[in-house]
Amino acid sequence: MVGIWRRLSQGQQDVLLAAVIGLVWFVSLNLINGTGLRPHNPAVSVVTGVFLVGTVAFVRRIPRIMLVIVSVLYPFVYAAVGTGLAAQLGLTIFGQPEISDAALQSEIHLVPLLVVGYLAASAGVRRFTCLFFTMGSLAALMIGLPTVVAIVLSHVNRDVLRGDRYQSLPRNIGSLYSYIDVSLFVFAEALICGMVLLGADSRRRRKSVALLEQRNAELVRLRAVEAERAVVAERTRIARDLHDVISHHVSAVVIRAQAADRVADQRPEVLREAIRWIIASGKEALTAMRETVRVLNTASPGSGPDGAGGAGSAGGGFAAGGAAVGGVGPGRADSGGGRAPVPDLRDVARMGERLKAVGIDVAMELPPRQRQLTTATDLTAVRIIQEALTNVMVHAKATAARVTWQSGPQGELLTIDDNGTGGPPPVNVLETARRSASGRGNGLIGMRERATAVGGTLAVAAGPLGGWRVQAWLPPQN
Known part of the structure; x- marks a missing residue:
């Protein structure tokens, strides 16, 4: 198996690895769907899996493009599915969430940002660029999204918000303090920063090994x-x-x-x-x-x-x-x-x-x-x-x-x-x-x-x- 893996090109290795990750992710999601571990909104986990598979498959070949795509699109798609906006716009592919939520529903949903930050830095994208996009994307997801929802709901008809469906959403700016988990946000930003620096260090070590091999030759x-x-x-x-x-x-x-x-x-x-x-x-x-x-x-x-x-x-x-x-x-x-x-x-x-x-x-x-x-x-x-x-x-x-x-x-x-x-x-x-x-x-x-x-x-x-x-x-x- 090791010999076959080494004979594959880098692109083939990435696609194969992405396929294995996607298989494990969606099979696991299906297995826990009928148990007590089932997430409140399984659709956002599907979004996370899709972005994770795409990131692993293409980020080493087009690191800058994938960094921008994941950092910009992931928070919007995640928010559209999590708040029910996608269903209201007619995008029924993700289903209608039973509970609308503008917060990060699970720490595991940070994985696409962590992976794209690490692999992009490892592929040669500058550390500052990686930090700017990934940390900004996380801020948009955990701070920007609830803020926008709170501003919008503060100007809508209160009769729309009387059902249980929207009880988990922030109703106004004043409710954001209790809605946003600041400690989780700081921890997640530090984690993303560490992953980017780790990826940059990995690239430096590879360059050092390549230089040593060149000198040895x-x-x-x-x-x-x-x-x-x-x-x-x-x-x-x-x-x-x-x-x-x-x-x-x-x-x-x-x-x-x-x-x-x-x-x-x-x-x-x-x-x-x-x-x-x-x-x-x-x-x-x-x-x-x-x-x-x-x-x-x-x-x-x-x-x-x-x-x-x-x-x-x-x-x-x-x-x-x-x-x-x-x-x-x-x-x-x-x-x-x-x-x-x-x-x-x-x-x-x-x-x-x-x-x-x-x-x-x-x-x-x-x-x-x-x-x-x-x-x-x-x-x-x-x-x-x-x-x-x-x-x-x-x-x-x-x-x-x-x-x-x-x-x-x-x-x-x-x-x-x-x-x-x-x-x-x-x-x-x-x-x-x-x-x-x-x-x-x-x-x-x-x-x-x-x-x-x-x-x-x-x-x-x-x-x-x-x-x-x-x-x-x-x-x-x-």
Whole structure:
């Protein structure tokens, strides 16, 4: 039954509800008609039922029109039937009342005014308008009608009023004081006022619920957008991590292999030494790549909005791909609770050794070896050093480089200089760097993004050794 009711339109629901109310009203009126509960004038109860059914059926579709119709017509029709005026005008549809009465015959006859006030306010009619019409209608019914009857009867022939039929009507203005129930009038007006305010509050609550549902739908949409953005960021981070592994390790392998190939005929021992170095470095690269993939596959999906380990704040995806740093070995638990490799300063030193193996003399000034690299700032520093050295190895055509890592209360200051022969960097090189399908441009962009992600800065300028200087400042992290 509930499902069928919900499938009906609002108009169908109102008509069905009005039909049920009318059936109950008139069946009940017929049942009590032959008992002691029978009203003095059953015709006015019929009028009340007709207006009640019409109000429920149409007020939500045409609230203002029904408010005016019920408020204006109900007192007149009620008065015409109650006083016998309808019968005297020839309207016999309501019958001839046995007792004429100008007063409200039962409190239940207030129902049409209460219902129209509540439903009209609930449908959006202004509270003042609803109060004006409904309270005015009640005043006309309980005050205006007896007053008009008293004025009219005070000027008619007294012989007409001698029968018992009109004994219940007020004969003059002076009799109105005992005829009108002032306390009932005040109570009824307060009841109507309460119903109108209740209807207005019902509309306000519906609007609030609709607004909350709208906001919830917007939040769901924004959550979907944010999830898609997180997926894109995760893909970018994975691509960056794999780029670090391939560019740093494989570039060193290629350069070493090219150098060995040039002297293979004259110095075979150099070739064998290079092959052994390439084997070791290749294994190290494979281990790093496997570790990256393993961490990505085993990371908890609920550990953070960026995916693995909740370490996305580092800007470089260290929880998801820290294995790319210097060929770190087995994974260790990071501070985010996930399984991710955490580099140490020995790994940073091995980066310099890898460049020395391909003919670039690297001098490093690093923090004390006992320092643990656990914060996002430390991990970002390692990744920037690695990427800068990779650029020196692949692009700078340098023979020497210098790495300085100064650590203090103001943060971390990283400086990487080289003596490359490519000349000074172009003006605004960081702003003009672009990613390409070949991967060129990823290095500078990646370093800048990592520094920015932890609240730092990165600059590229001409260095004192004749090549480029990459300098990054990273704020301290609690």
